[in-house]
Structure formats: C-alpha cells, structure tokens
Amino acid sequence: MKIGLYFGTFNPIHVGHLIIANHMAEHSDLDQVWMVVTPHNPLKKKSSLLDDYHRLQMVHLAAEDFPKIKPSDIEFKLDQPNYTVNTLVHLQEKYPNHEFSLIMGEDNLKSLHKWKNYEAILEHHAIYVYPRISTEIDTSLKGELAQQNLMFKNHPKIHLIDAPVVEISSTFIRDNIKEGKNVQPLLPHKVWEYIDHNNFYKK
Template sequence: MNIGVFSGSFNPVHIGHLALANYLCEYEGLDEVWFMVTPHNPLKEETSLMDDEFRLKLVRLAIAGYPKFRASDFEFHLSRPSYTVHTLDKLKQNYPQDTFHLIIGSDNWALFSHWYQSERILAENFILVYPRPGYAVDGEALPRNVKLSSSPTFEISSTFIRRAMEEGRDVRYFLHPAVYEALKQAGVETGSIPGIRQGRV
C-alpha cells in the first residue's frame, strides 16, 4: 500500500488536519494516511503540549469510521528525541511490503535542508508537499521523488483552538464533534487539559 506519514503534535487534531488527509487519500493516490502523533520531547520545556496519550486519544476519536486513516503511537516507542529519518527507517523495516510517503507542508519544505539528515531522507524516501500560504513551491523544480499536492490550503491552528476554548468561545465547527466534547470534558475552558502545566499557551 501507499501510506502517507502525517507526523505532528496534533495538539489538538482539528478539521484542517482531517480535510487535508482526506484530500491526499482521495486525490493523491494514498491508500492510507497514518496520523503519527509526535511524543513530547523531554529535552524541551513545552507548557502548551497536551499529554501524549490524550492527544492520541483525540486522533482516534477524530478518525473513527474512516477506513483510510490510522492513529499511530509508533514514535512513542522510538528513542528520543525523535527524528523523522529514524521514524522512516523503522517504518520501512517493520512494514517492508508498504511504500511510505512523508507528508509535509510547503513551509517545512522551505526549511527542509535544516532537518536532521535531510539529504538521506530525500535520497531514500518519497515526500508529498502540501501548500501553505506564503510558501510557494515550484513543482517543476522538485526532485523526482518529491510531489507537490494540489490540495486546498487549510489555515486552522491548534493554538488558536486551545486559546479560543480557554476563553470560553464555541469553536465546535473547527473540530470533529467527538474531539470537541472530549476537550470540554477534559476541562479545556479552565486550562486543565491533561499534561498542560499552567503557563504559556
């Protein structure tokens, strides 16, 4: 199968993530998209990052019922800090029958040369770049194993959603209904989401 590796904090997962992944499955030839929830890096102080398992739970709630999506805790079991090159190596080792495509935004593509072992990632893997406003990509100039998606742009921020809910705003239409209810039940309005310490949001 052709599998898209959509790695991120998903803090929380929102409709922008889901709509993009849906498009990539339906229009870009991916059989599945794996939402690769990135674990908290113990070397970094991150007060706004929800608990790893809670973020994974939210992804599972969001993708339930759509057979082309999978929630993955794969990186939870790798050495930290987690590097994309190591994740891709391990995925290919564990699932040799599948072909993996790294999904990144054009903003990250602009910085790709700064990624850890970026040259090896580029030489050994397929990359699918989706558009982000302000980061144009010349599709004709891309390496042969890098494809520019024609997906719509989705400008929704997880930070915006957390802040809005903590301010008591109703942003249910930015989230899958099950995710919205889980966040409310977890106490997002009072800043008591699992794993978040009082401080920067």
C-alpha cells in the first residue's frame, strides 16, 4: 500500500488541511494519506501548542468521513524533538509492506536542503508537493534558492501535484478565535464544536 504522510502540528486542523489531504488521496497514486500529528516541531515553540491528545482528537473528528485519510500518533512514541528521517525509519520497520512518501507544500520544498539527512529521505522516499503562494524573499538569496528549488523540482523522487492553492493558516484561526470572531467556515463542523466546547484558543 502506498501511504502519503502529511505532517503537521494541526493546531487546529482546518478545512485547508482536509482539501489537500483529500486531493492527494483522490488525484495521485497514493492509496491513503496519514495525518501525522507532530508533538513538537523543532521550528515551533512548544508552549504555543494545544495538548497533543486534543490535537489528535481533532484530526480524528476531521477525518471521520474520509476513509482514505487516517490520523496517526506515531511521533508521540518517538524521542523529541521529532525529525522526519527518524520517523520514516521507524514506520518502515513497523510496516515493511507499506511504501511511505511525504506530502509537503512548495514552501517546505524550498527548505528541504536544511532538513536532517534530507539526502537519505530522497533516496528512499518519494515526495508529493502541493502549490503554495510564494512570499517575497531577500533578493540576495533569490539566485541560490532558485537553483536549489530547480534541482529539487527536477528530482525523479519529487512529484508536483496540481492541487488547489489553499492559504488558510492555523495561526489565523487561533488569532481570530482569541478576538471573538466567527471561524466556523474554516473548520470541519465537529472540530469547531470540539474547540468551542473546550473553550480552546480563547485566551
């Protein structure tokens, strides 16, 4: 079985995440997409994260109606901070009959060369990339990044998927909840109910 791993803190999971995950499950050669809830991203302050269990529960609620989308807490059991290369090794040992690939946004592809052991990841795993709106960058870096990006885009293990461009962020949702604004259209209904019932993100 071909599994696409969609990593994220999902703090909270929103309709944008589901649009991308479902598109990958329906419009690529992947059989399933696993939403891997990250307990601690090395690039984010852990203090800003909702409890691991609550974020996992919201992914369960969001994925209930999508049989090809599965929640995963695999990184909860691994040493922190979590590095993707270590998670991939663990998964391949646990599920030797599965073929694991990564799902990432085009913005993350640009920083792939900074990942721990990224060469080993590319050697053993495919990467499915969905489009993101590029932000402006320092002009002095443009040439270097363009060359790096071109190298990755032409790599045989990297597949560019013509998925919808979704620019919804969990940060935007959290900030709006704190300000008392209505964010229901941005969240799966059961996730919004869970957040509202538990008064999350209001302080």
